[in-house]
Amino acid sequence: MSDQSTDGKGVVLRTGRVGTVELAALLTVYGSTDIFLSFPSRLAEHSAQGAFFTPLLSAVLMLAALFVVFLLQRSVAKRNWLESLDETLTPYLTMPLALALSCYFLLQTALNAREFSETIITTVLPATPTSIIILLLLLTVFYYAMAGYEGLTRVSILLGGVMLVGLIVLTLLPMTWFRRELLFPILGNGPLALAKSGFRNTGEFPQLLLIMILAATLRNHKHTLRVGIMSISFSAVIMSVVLLVFIGTFASAVTGTVPFPMYQLARVIYVGRYVQRLESVFVFLWISAAVIKLGFGLWLTGYLYAHAFRMPLYRPLLPMFIVLIYVLAFLPPDLPTVQMLYANYFEKYSWIVTLALPVGLALIARFIQWIKSRRHRKKKRGSGKGDEESRESGTARARSGFRKGVLR
Amino acid sequence: MSVFEFVLSIAVPILIAIYTVNVTIWYWKRRNRLAAVGSGLLALLGAGFSIGYFTMRVLL
Numbered sequence: 001m002s003d004q005s006t007d008g009k010g011v012v013l014r015t016g017r018v019g020t021v022e023l024a025a026l027l028t029v030y031g032s033t034d035i036f037l038s039f040p041s042r043l044a045e046h047s048a049q050g051a052f053f054t055p056l057l058s059a060v061l062m063l064a065a066l067f068v069v070f071l072l073q074r075s076v077a078k079r080n081w082l083e084s085l086d087e088t089l090t091p092y093l094t095m096p097l098a099l100a101l102s103c104y105f106l107l108q109t110a111l112n113a114r115e116f117s118e119t120i121i122t123t124v125l126p127a128t129p130t131s132i133i134i135l136l137l138l139l140t141v142f143y144y145a146m147a148g149y150e151g152l153t154r155v156s157i158l159l160g161g162v163m164l165v166g167l168i169v170l171t172l173l174p175m176t177w178f179r180r181e182l183l184f185p186i187l188g189n190g191p192l193a194l195a196k197s198g199f200r201n202t203g204e205f206p207q208l209l210l211i212m213i214l215a216a217t218l219r220n221h222k223h224t225l226r227v228g229i230m231s232i233s234f235s236a237v238i239m240s241v242v243l244l245v246f247i248g249t250f251a252s253a254v255t256g257t258v259p260f261p262m263y264q265l266a267r268v269i270y271v272g273r274y275v276q277r278l279e280s281v282f283v284f285l286w287i288s289a290a291v292i293k294l295g296f297g298l299w300l301t302g303y304l305y306a307h308a309f310r311m312p313l314y315r316p317l318l319p320m321f322i323v324l325i326y327v328l329a330f331l332p333p334d335l336p337t338v339q340m341l342y343a344n345y346f347e348k349y350s351w352i353v354t355l356a357l358p359v360g361l362a363l364i365a366r367f368i369q370w371i372k373s374r375r376h377r378k379k380k381r382g383s384g385k386g387d388e389e390s391r392e393s394g395t396a397r398a399r400s401g402f403r404k405g406v407l408r
Numbered sequence: 409m410s411v412f413e414f415v416l417s418i419a420v421p422i423l424i425a426i427y428t429v430n431v432t433i434w435y436w437k438r439r440n441r442l443a444a445v446g447s448g449l450l451a452l453l454g455a456g457f458s459i460g461y462f463t464m465r466v467l468l
Contacts, residue, residue, distance in 0.1 A: 324453070
């Protein structure tokens with residue numbers, strides 16, 4: 001289990017150390033869980049037949065941003081981004097930034113909790129009240145977040161493998177219904193619309209932001225960039241393949257009328273009498289992915305809030321955040337409102353948090369570092385002249401007999 | 409209002425608020441003023457928001 005403590009200089013949140021594959025698995029699962037919800041349907045409605053290119057385009061953009069950030073700030077690979085921003089900028093600026101990020105993850109987790117519970121009601125438990133389902137889900141999520149960051153990553157690596165195998169099964173078996181002609185026109189609404197959609201969809205890739213915050217927790221800092229590349233690429237491929245199968249299987253995919261594409265794909269599976277309707281597999285995969293996503297969202301909310309207020313511990317905050325998530329999840333009256341909020345706010349403006357913020361702040365930090373190093377060099381040059389003068393006078397004094405021994 | 413609804417919407421937020429206030433006092437005694445402000449703010453926000461919301465929901 002992770003430990004937290006304070007050091008001599010001030011308050012430091014300690015989370016424990018994780019391996020490369022563990023963190024990559026966590027970020028991949030966190031980034032690609034939305035495919036179990038209505039996200040593929042919205043994307044297909046937006047980008048028509050070319051929707052499966054959108055995650056790939058977004059991933060290319062995010063990878064470019066990742067390289068830019070790593071080129072601008074080498075320290076990103078080793079240190080917590082917020083801590084290094086404390087030094088280069090000021091704590092007065094990082095505090096509202098951490099608070100804003102905490103609010104962002106809190107709202108996202110609340111909306112996700114509501115969407116997951118509504119999906120459970122629509123698909124498997126139609127008679128159960130929403131409050132009971134959200135309560136049970138949040139209790140599991142709370143336990144999971146209390147287990148800490150190391151626990152989250154280890155469960156992700158275990159479930160990540162199962163999820164990958166399950167997804168392969170769920171995308172291969174409906175191939176009996178797959179029709180190639182449904183994929184044409186392959187660019188959907190045209191290259192410009194596709195590029196716009198790809199840019200907008202970068203909000204679905206929070207890996208860059210997360211890797212910057214969590215880089216310090218890696219055992220081997222040389223692998224930080226590798227974690228980013230792995231998680232972004234895997235998420236993009238998973239989303240793209242699911243969208244490809246979805247669009248090729250359902251003629252109505254591009255109209256946005258299929259609410260839960262993965263569930264529908266699992267329902268249409270028919271490979272002989274014994275292999276058909278595998279939605280039970282889907283439900284298992286989907287609940288485990290939801291628990292990882294919500295657990296990590298809750299953990300991030302607590303961690304960022306604790307960081308903002310220089311708290312040595314984040315765990316005592318989690319019960320109150322669970323209460324807040326429970327209330328916020330109930331604010332939208334129904335599922336269409338939740339989906340509308342997602343489409344109109346989160347999917348539209350998330351790129352500001354996931355793409356513009358890391359790149360912009362890395363640019364600013366680099367600029368400030370450059371100014372500081374320039375000043376330092378100037379000072380050094382000034383003091384260097386003084387040193388040379390004193391050295392010259394010292395040699396003159398030595399020549400004229402002012403030596404230690406002589407003086408004595 | 410059933411007992412379950414009461415526990416879920418009123419009693420649990422109050423209990424958690426008491427716990428968070430306790431954390432606030434702990435931080436205050438350790439002279440970590442900023443952390444105390446943070447946890448106090450969270451207690452106030454969380455409890456106020458949840459109790460207010462559920463009360464409104466019951467009343468309306």
